[in-house]
Amino acid sequence: MTIRVGLLGYGTVGKGFAETIQSHQERLQNLLEGEPVEIASILVKNPTKKREFPHSSLVTTDFNELFLQDIDVVIDAIVGEEPAFSYCKKAIESGKHVITANKQMFAKHGKTLKKLAEKCDVSLGYESTTVAGTPIIRTLSQLLQVNRVERFEGILNGTSNFILTRMKENKVSFDQALQEAKDKGYAEADPSNDINGRDAFYKLMIVSELIYGKQPNWNEVFVEGIDVIRSDHIEEASFMGKKIKHIATIEWKDGDVRASIQPIALTHHHPLYAIDHEQNGVVIHTDLAGPLTLAGPGAGASTTASGMLEDLVHIFQKTNRKTHQLL
Amino acid sequence: MTIRVGLLGYGTVGKGFAETIQSHQERLQNLLEGEPVEIASILVKNPTKKREFPHSSLVTTDFNELFLQDIDVVIDAIVGEEPAFSYCKKAIESGKHVITANKQMFAKHGKTLKKLAEKCDVSLGYESTTVAGTPIIRTLSQLLQVNRVERFEGILNGTSNFILTRMKENKVSFDQALQEAKDKGYAEADPSNDINGRDAFYKLMIVSELIYGKQPNWNEVFVEGIDVIRSDHIEEASFMGKKIKHIATIEWKDGDVRASIQPIALTHHHPLYAIDHEQNGVVIHTDLAGPLTLAGPGAGASTTASGMLEDLVHIFQKTNRKTHQLL
Structure with a gap:
């Protein structure tokens, strides 16, 4: 057949x-x-x-x-x-x-x-x-059945991560980094949903539904894209030994799902600190298996x-x- | 029932x-x-x-x-x-x-x-x-069926990784770091199999069997533990911006499985560079999904x-x- x-x-x-x-x-x-x-x-x-x-x-x-x-x-x-x-x-x-x-x-x-x-x-x-193709969905739904997922954090947008990485590594402006992302084919002609956090938001809502069986009220989720980030934010973070990353977080707190998406300055102790360029990565905080990190390409045919x-x-x-x- | x-x-x-x-x-x-x-x-x-x-x-x-x-x-x-x-x-x-x-x-x-x-x-x-509990086995066997695994690299022994991390971060000797690993309960009373690479070897053979359906001839696998590493190796690597990690590698080459286990100096571009302390991590190089990184605790009740x-x-x-x- x-x-x-x-x-x-x-x-x-x-x-x-x-x-x-x-x-x-x-x-x-x-x-x-x-x-x-x-x-x-x-x-x-x-x-x-x-x-x-x-x-x-x-x-x-x-x-x-x-x-x-x-x-x-x-x-x-x-x-x-x-x-x-x-x-x-x-x-x-x-x-x-x-x-x-x-x-x-x-x-x-x-x-x-x-x-x-x-x-x-x-x-x-x-x-x-x-x-x-990075197996986030199947890992969560199949592999972590016994585990309770206490918190989930992710770098869920490759374009944003690429731009932040280039701004730090090459000391270029946001606009220059964005242009480079377009030239390399990471960013669409209209990259609004990437840089304003909307793309990461959709993915986080899918993950929320999977882990907790529900989504937070969309209007109550704090969503901030990387379009608020300027070179001096990057430099300031670097000076403190940190990297600014665009982090989508979801957790169960006080009987409900809490979600937020925003640029956060991470120290090198954070598992997502090392996820650079167009890579995506997630940290799944579980009660038994401990924090698991899964990283890979987040886009591409x-x-x-x-x-x-x-x-x-x-x-x-x-x-x-x-x-x-x-x- | x-x-x-x-x-x-x-x-x-x-x-x-x-x-x-x-x-x-x-x-x-x-x-x-x-x-x-x-x-x-x-x-x-x-x-x-x-x-x-x-x-x-x-x-x-x-x-x-x-x-x-x-x-x-x-x-x-x-x-x-x-x-x-x-x-x-x-x-x-x-x-x-x-x-x-x-x-x-x-x-x-x-x-x-x-x-x-x-x-x-x-x-x-x-x-x-x-x-x-880090789902390496199920990820390889279930999630990556369509993908051909071209190469697999792993930090498969938490004791070794802890010792290497402490030697670099705290500039202590091998013996001091080993003692600390024992004190923290990461190393057994007899840590021979951890530090001579044998423990990582067993895990790599299990992975080889799973990915390629066969194991290399055990006698032909190059196995070097971290017991050959001295403080000046660590310092030399640091000076070049590198970290020494204990890496187990398996790949399919010239019609057969090739495996090796040895300390390798990695640059920060390598996905396992950031896997520190007692953490374990693997990189699965696939033909379609790209390189996937999975990291988590490698031991503990x-x-x-x-x-x-x-x-x-x-x-x-x-x-x-x-x-x-x-x-």
Whole structure:
């Protein structure tokens, strides 16, 4: 049986996913007991845009036509709340599994989709919504079941971290560092959500939902981006042996979830002090296993595809095989 | 139904496990759909040693008597190859699940036990053999299925790392730092295996088996401990802006597994540079997700118990529930 994928969007994330399906086909089949994975259909917004698609895929601008292809799983690789939410909802209601990398949509509608998926008995993968392929979501949901997570801290935006790192290391201004982030492809043409903390906020809300089963009231979360940081803040911190990092924190306190996102000056004793450049990292404070640090790339086509493929394998792997890596 | 545990050994690890079963009983039952977990029997070496046992447990010096208690899972919390291997083997052959924290035994006999467990259709958990409750084993085996692990580097011995950190930070001699490690309880009375690299070696072999399905020839692995390091090595490295760390490396090269364990001077660009004191850490170099860093405590009763309990929940959890943390 072929595993048939319906892909929403063919931007960086969608294209990266399709390409990785091809380059890792043999490996995937080994993991899926010989079942090939095929991109059956792709939903695009602009049909006239010139690009190469996998040759066997139906390319359409009509979401309903996507389903004509008899697909098993919908991959949400589009940006923003709508129409992504409506599409994912409809996919789940039609009995399809869903894998999303869409943090903005999932931060807001994750709870609804999770409930719906449970009701419709399908799986919902969202590893790549948060720190891309670095396995934050699965580590929290699977590996730390016995542990109580007392506090979670993270550097959740690579663009911000890159800018702060360059400002410190190269003594450049905020604007120069931002331009460099754009030149290197870390920052979007419009980097507002990165530098004002919104992007990190979405990821933190997804983590909050996962750890505590609820989110704080969005309006009550203190969110400050790195756009308030000037060179003299960086220098002052350096003088004290500190680095300014953009830290998203969530914890359970006085019977409720408390969250904040803001630039904080860290000493070198803090596990996130060493997370530089475009890297992301999180510290999970647990009652038994102690504080665990997990760090890796937080963005990029390849790591995002990795997280989505790990979700895919998790959904379709029939048996919990414990075999070693196939070389 | 009660989940009945047969515990081998009541030293630091065994006692820590039993105590955590009690302190986390409610949490465990939530994860295990109401099934209580009980230490049915405990195997000890010295029955005259004064200590407090869980009141409902049978305490015995006879392995065969352990089984009279009709147990579901055997927890191996003893040290060294034998009799641990024979006990685990017999347990598996008798249809019991096995969870072990015994790295020396598992490095040598892990492959045999894995095959046997598969044949006898029981589960085998060994998270705590390597970096205690920091989820290295499960991250490698579950989360990184799509990813090919190209190289693995680790600081796998907390005693060595503590000594190296103190020698650098406090400019003390090797012997002074070792004494401090003993005073703090990080080093055993006989710390030979820690400082000569043997302890890290066992863990690396377990990781090799997991990632590549095989181990290198033990005699061909270059193993150098930190017992060759003197204060002037540390100073020289510091002068160059480097830190000496005890690094265990494994990679696939020219069609075979290559492993080495030795002190290496790292620059601050290396992800393990910042892993200080008794912390352990690993870098997993993958083809898609990029290099991932995972760090946490590598020893201690509480984190070791955590890894074993995560194994226990993984074995006995009936359904793959995706609910949030229960508060």
